[in-house]
Each structure stands twice: as C-alpha cells, then as structure tokens.
Amino acid sequence: MSSDFKLSRGKFSRSVLGTxxxxxxxxxxxxxxxxxxxxxxxxxxxxxGKPDMNGIWQALGNAHWDIEPxxxxxxxxxxxxxxxxxxxxxxxxxxxxxxxxxxxxxxxGGLIPYLPEALAKRQENKENWLHSDPEIKCYLPGVPRANxxxxxxxxxxxxxxxxxxxxxxxxYRDIYLEDPGPPQVDSWMGQSFGQWxxxxxxxxxxxFNDQTWFDRAGNHHSAALKVTERYNMTSPDHLIYEAxxxxxxxxxxxxxxxxPLYRNINVDSRLGQFKCVEFVExxxxxxxxxxxxxx
Amino acid sequence: MTFLIPRLILLLCCGLLLLGLxxxxxxxxxxxxxxxxxxxxxxxxxxxxxxxxxxxTITPIQRPRGRDRVLTPDQVAGIEGRRQNLIDASGQPSDxxxxxxxxxxxxxxxxxxxxxxxxxxxxxxGDRVAIFNGEPRSSLVVAxxxxxxxxxxxAAREARREASALRRVFGQYDNPENRPLGERCIKSxxxxxxxxxxxxxxxxxNYTIVQTADHIMIMTEMVHDVRIIRLGEPKPLAENIRPxxxxxxxWWEGDTLVVETTNLPLRQVNGHRYVYPGGSEDMKVTERFTxxxxxxxxxxxxxxxxxxxxxxxxxxxxFKALDELVYEYACHxxxxxxxxxxxxxxxxxxxAAKKKEEGR
Numbered sequence: 228m229s230s231d232f233k234l235s236r237g238k239f240s241r242s243v244l245g246t247x248x249x250x251x252x253x254x255x256x257x258x259x260x261x262x263x264x265x266x267x268x269x270x271x272x273x274x275x276g277k278p279d280m281n282g283i284w285q286a287l288g289n290a291h292w293d294i295e296p297x298x299x300x301x302x303x304x305x306x307x308x309x310x311x312x313x314x315x316x317x318x319x320x321x322x323x324x325x326x327x328x329x330x331x332x333x334x335x336g337g338l339i340p341y342l343p344e345a346l347a348k349r350q351e352n353k354e355n356w357l358h359s360d361p362e363i364k365c366y367l368p369g370v371p372r373a374n375x376x377x378x379x380x381x382x383x384x385x386x387x388x389x390x391x392x393x394x395x396x397x398x399y400r401d402i403y404l405e406d407p408g409p410p411q412v413d414s415w416m417g418q419s420f421g422q423w424x425x426x427x428x429x430x431x432x433x434x435f436n437d438q439t440w441f442d443r444a445g446n447h448h449s450a451a452l453k454v455t456e457r458y459n460m461t462s463p464d465h466l467i468y469e470a471x472x473x474x475x476x477x478x479x480x481x482x483x484x485x486x487p488l489y490r491n492i493n494v495d496s497r498l499g500q501f502k503c504v505e506f507v508e509x510x511x512x513x514x515x516x517x518x519x520x521x522x
Numbered sequence: 523m524t525f526l527i528p529r530l531i532l533l534l535c536c537g538l539l540l541l542g543l544x545x546x547x548x549x550x551x552x553x554x555x556x557x558x559x560x561x562x563x564x565x566x567x568x569x570x571x572x573x574x575x576x577x578x579t580i581t582p583i584q585r586p587r588g589r590d591r592v593l594t595p596d597q598v599a600g601i602e603g604r605r606q607n608l609i610d611a612s613g614q615p616s617d618x619x620x621x622x623x624x625x626x627x628x629x630x631x632x633x634x635x636x637x638x639x640x641x642x643x644x645x646x647x648g649d650r651v652a653i654f655n656g657e658p659r660s661s662l663v664v665a666x667x668x669x670x671x672x673x674x675x676x677a678a679r680e681a682r683r684e685a686s687a688l689r690r691v692f693g694q695y696d697n698p699e700n701r702p703l704g705e706r707c708i709k710s711x712x713x714x715x716x717x718x719x720x721x722x723x724x725x726x727x728n729y730t731i732v733q734t735a736d737h738i739m740i741m742t743e744m745v746h747d748v749r750i751i752r753l754g755e756p757k758p759l760a761e762n763i764r765p766x767x768x769x770x771x772x773w774w775e776g777d778t779l780v781v782e783t784t785n786l787p788l789r790q791v792n793g794h795r796y797v798y799p800g801g802s803e804d805m806k807v808t809e810r811f812t813x814x815x816x817x818x819x820x821x822x823x824x825x826x827x828x829x830x831x832x833x834x835x836x837x838x839x840x841f842k843a844l845d846e847l848v849y850e851y852a853c854h855x856x857x858x859x860x861x862x863x864x865x866x867x868x869x870x871x872x873x874a875a876k877k878k879e880e881g882r
Binding site: 273274275281361365366367381383384385386387388390392397398399401403407411412414415416438495497498500502504505508511512515516517518 | 565570698707708730732733736741746750752765847848850868871
C-alpha cells in the first residue's frame with residue numbers, strides 16, 4: 228500500500244470485528260454499490276492518480292462453495308440413504324465441518340445460463356465432485372475462482388506493473404498493462420491484459436484451458452472462456468469485483484458475477500503460504516507406495 | 523531427473539532457446555557505446571528493478587579446482603565453444619530408424635541419458651559464462667577466495683550422516699516423499715527460487731520483479747514461487763513459521779536493495795538431495811540487488827550459518843534482462859512423471875516377484 232494510504236489509514240481504521248460486522252450488513256447489498264467507474268474521492272491513489280489497490284484482499288461469503296443461490300447441505304459428496312441422501316463414505320468423518328453453508332449466490336440475476344449439454348455436465352461434475360474438482364488436487368484455480376476462494380490474495384501495483392499473488396497453491400497473475408497480443412498457449416490462470424477506465428481497473432482474461440471450475444459445485448466452462456473483470460475501489464478497504472463470463476460453447480449468453488472484496492486491515496497482515504502440492508500426494512500417489520498405508 | 527515437462531513448458535523452452543540463438547544478449551559495452559544509460563527510477567526515487575530477468579549461465583556455482591577467479595579469453599572461448607558444440611550436436615535431427623534404447627538405459631546419466639530424455643532442444647541452461655562487473659567468472663561463489671562453499675562443521679556433518687541414514691531406510695522409488703522436490707513439482711531444481719537465487723542449470727531460469735512503495739515481489743518461473751519481501755523495519759515471523767523461501771525483509775542502501783532472509787524451513791535443509799545449499803535453522807541469507815545497466819542487475823549474496831559452515835560464503839550472479847513474456851509453469855497439474863516413476867517401480871517389483879515365484 229502506498230504512503231498515501233498509510234496516512235489515511237488511521238482515519239479509516241476499524242477493528243477486524245467491525246469489518247466482519249459490516250460484511251454481514253453490506254454483503255447482501257453489495258450489488259447496489261457503485262460500479263459505474265465514477266470517481267471516489269476518499270480512496271488511496273498512486274503517484275499518477277490511479278486508485279491504489281496495493282494490499283491484501285479477500286472475498287467473504289460462500290461463493291467458493293457454489294456461486295449460485297443454494298441451501299445449506301450435509302456435504303459436497305453424497306450417497307443415497309434409506310430416507311434422504313447422506314454424506315458419502317469418503318467425507319462422512321468430517322461431520323459438520325464438511326457441511327456446505329448456504330449462500331445467496333453472486334451470479335447477477337441468480338442462475339447461470341447453461342446450454343442444455345453443459346447443464347448436464349455440471350450435474351455430472353457435482354455428482355462426481357470428489358474425483359473432478361481441480362481444487363481437491365491442488366490444481367491452479369483459474370479466474371475468476373481464484374478471487375473468491377477462502378484464501379486471501381495480495382495485489383502488487385506500481386506505475387508499470389499489476390501483479391496478483393494468491394495464497395492458494397502459490398497461484399499468480401501478471402496482469403499485462405500493454406497488450407501482449409493473442410495468448411500463445413492455453414493455461415490454467417489465463418493471460419490477463421488490464422486497462423484503466425477512469426477509476427475502474429478492467430482486465431480481459433483469455434487463453435484458458437478447459438480444466439478449471441468456478442466453485443465446488445461443478446460449475447464449469449470450455450477453453451473458449453473469456454472473463455472480463457472490473458475492479459472498482461469504493462472505499463480504502465473495499466473493492467467491488469465484477470466478472471463478465473463469456474463462453475458460447477457453454478452458456479447461452481454472457482453473464483456476470485459481482486461481490487465485494489475486503490482489505491485485510493489487520494496490522495502487519497501477511498499473505499500466508501499454501502503450497503498444497505505436497506498435501507495431496509497421498510491422495511494422488513498413495514496407491515503407488517511400495518507399502519500401502521491406506522486401509 | 524525424469525520427464526515432467528508439461529506441454530506449456532516445452533513450448534516455452536523451445537521459444538526461449540530459439541530466441542536465445544537468434545538474439546544473443548547485447549553486451550554491456552555495446553549498450554554503453556550506443557547511448558548513455560540513465561538509471562530508471564520508480565515514483566519513490568529508488569532504482570527500478572521491475573521486469574523479467576534471467577540468471578541462466580554456464581558458470582558453475584563452485585569453482586573447478588585449479589582455476590582462477592577470472593577466466594582468460596581463451597578459457598571463455600573454450601567453455602562457451604564446448605557448450606555450443608553440445609547444443610549443435612544435440613540439435614541434430616534424430617535418426618527415425620534408430621533402435622530403441624537398451625532395456626534399463628544406456629548407462630549414461632543426466633536428463634538426456636538413461637533411456638533417452640530431453641535433447642538440447644528442450645533445455646535452456648544458458649550458453650554464456652557469467653560476466654560480473656566486466657569479469658568473466660569461473661564460479662558464482664566468490665568468497666571464500668577459492669570460490670568453493672566452505673567445509674561443513676562437525677555438527678553439520680553429523681546431521682548429514684543422520685539424514686543420509688534415514689534416506690537409506692527407503693528405496694529411492696518407495697514413496698513420493700523419497701523423490702526430489704523438483705520432480706514432485708514442489709520447487710524448482712536447486713536453489714532457483716532461493717534464497718540465494720541461483721541458476722538451476724537446466725531451464726526456465728526466469729524471474730519477474732514487481733516493486734511497490736513497501737514491497738518487492740519476486741516470482742520464480744519454476745515452480746511459480748512468489749517471494750514477498752517487505753520493506754522497512756523487520757518484524758520476523760514466529761520461530762515455528764518457516765515458509766519455503768523463508769521470511770524476507772528489505773531496505774535500500776543508496777541505490778542497492780538489501781534483503782535479509784531468516785526462518786528458512788528445516789525440511790528444505792534436512793531431507794532432500796536436490797536441495798541446495800542446505801543449512802540449519804539459524805541460516806541467514808543476505809542479498810544485494812544493484813541495477814548497473816539497462817540489461818543487468820548485479821545480484822550478490824552471503825550465506826551466514828555458523829552451525830553448518832565453517833565460515834560465511836558469498837556469491838555474485840548477473841541477472842540479465844529478459845525481453846520476453848514468462849509463461850505459466852503449471853507443473854503439478856500434469857505431473858505424469860511422478861506417477862510413472864512410482865508405478866514403474868511397482869511394476870518392476872511385481873515382475874521380480876513373479877520371476878521368483880516361477881523359479882521355485
């Protein structure tokens with residue numbers, strides 16, 4: 228964060244509890260906040276006058292479970308029970324810790340406009356979640372999923388660079404400020420090209436593979452995905468994040484997700500390290516050990 | 523070394539190699555002759571270190587015995603000529619009618635040995651010796667004076683013996699944890715992400731630096747490892763928090779960025795043969811970044827660890843500007859190598875057991 232922000236931070240400082248309370252109060256009203264790119268006067272700015280987004284940010288809420296509106300349910304993986312479905316054997320031991328909290332969803336208008344075949348694929352993904360969700364295997368999360376996982380991310384913004392480091396899996400995005408041309412290769416995190424439209428940072432992300440998901444509910448896309456993100460700072464500690472999703476192979480029309488992002492205002496907050504590759508070795512390679520440890 | 527190049531990396535390696543051959547790095551002298559260089563600075567007035575950089579070089583970390591610190595022109599020509607010959611020879615088209623490699627490999631070692639792995643087309647280990655302050659260097663280590671990492675202390679030798687004994691409990695293919703960190707897609711080869719940040723002598727020796735008023739971010743292409751260096755007053759992490767790449771903070775001394783790192787992880791230093799340079803929980807690394815021309819950051823480092831080494835040791839590495847994009851190094855996501863290495867070992871064991879059964 229810039230020295231400008233440091234000067235103003237006292238003015239806007241509040242306790243973490245205060246922020247959490249405000250989250251609870253405003254999260255439902257997030258869509259009503261200004262996203263028109265109009266200038267906000269009380270935000271930190273860089274030497275050239277751009278909104279200064281340096282710092283650690285995180286989405287709060289339950290979009291990482293399911294970006295559509297959803298009820299709480301017992302688990303992500305279920306099996307038929309004698310009366311109603313019950314948690315699958317593999318996740319049973321997690322009990323309430325493995326249950327899915329409810330969420331109002333972040334899709335503007337409510338539901339994702341899937342094409343019929345893609346909707347069937349979503350259902351298949353959901354039913355086969357344990358074996359299909361790339362997050363389970365610690366794969367790179369893709370965009371926009373990376374921005375609303377339950378992990379923070381840190382923005383490094385200078386006059387010539389805009390870089391996002393994610394805690395989850397050590398993922399990162401170097402958001403080019405000059406047009407790099409068409410992506411040379413498909414990738415998990417895509418190729419990002421960012422431009423300022425007034426005070427809104429607009430990022431076009433293309434060059435994806437078809438391996439990433441939007442959440443833990445099986446919402447998916449093809450390699451034709453194009454994501455247009457809009458980062459709009461509404462106060463020193465709040466961003467409104469909006470992403471327009473276009474993928475004519477999967478959806479009948481473009482659609483939008485929108486949610487607030489919150490600055491971690493804790494003094495000395497640091498991005499943690501979650502290099503999870505080694506955490507999933509037993510899951511992925513455990514059956515290839517010389518002496519199996521699985522029962 | 524096994525075959526864990528995902529498709530993206532193959533493309534990148536090809537691209538980098540071709541570019542490297544087509545556009546050799548412009549020498550420092552040439553730049554100075556064409557136009558006077560002015561230090562680029564950020565809005566905070568500090569030297570601007572931002573951009574993409576590479577530390578690929580064929581100068582080894584430790585000095586071959588008998589060599590002087592600075593190479594003669596003949597030695598440079600010999601070393602670079604041999605590398606070029608290797609590149610040229612390895613770049614020849616393969617004979618499509620060649621026989622399969624012998625079962626168990628051809629006895630050679632290295633990435634291209636055994637049963638045939640990468641040829642040089644896929645490798646980007648550099649083709650030039652390191653030139654630091656105008657001197658062609660025989661080693662990256664410059665202190666002690668012999669250019670070699672100092673001997674281990676008695677305690678460190680004992681620790682190495684214990685680690686070695688622990689490793690011998692297992693076969694090298696018994697478990698994923700017995701494989702090198704690079705093969706497991708956890709870190710790059712050697713001390714690539716650092717600190718100290720050293721070449722991996724294989725490929726993708728690329729870094730992206732972003733600089734803000736209160737942070738320096740250094741991303742190492744392999745395996746997308748991000749170092750977040752806080753500027754200003756050090757506020758070390760708790761003793762038990764030891765991230766990969768440690769805990770770094772930095773400050774400016776004039777036009778030089780100084781970075782100090784502690785809290786290096788013990789598992790990085792005790793378990794794995796690929797991990798370099800190895801050290802104790804007391805290890806401290808000090809790095810100095812000085813931009814000296816448009817194409818070069820002079821990178822200096824000192825490793826202090828009296829528990830491990832009988833003296834401190836230091837090195838100097840030129841980081842050269844890389845005027846190319848750095849592509850995603852998605853290693854784990856397509857790590858068929860680790861799967862195949864382990865399943866191959868299990869297949870061999872099954873075959874051996876079957877033969878034994880048949881021999882009864």
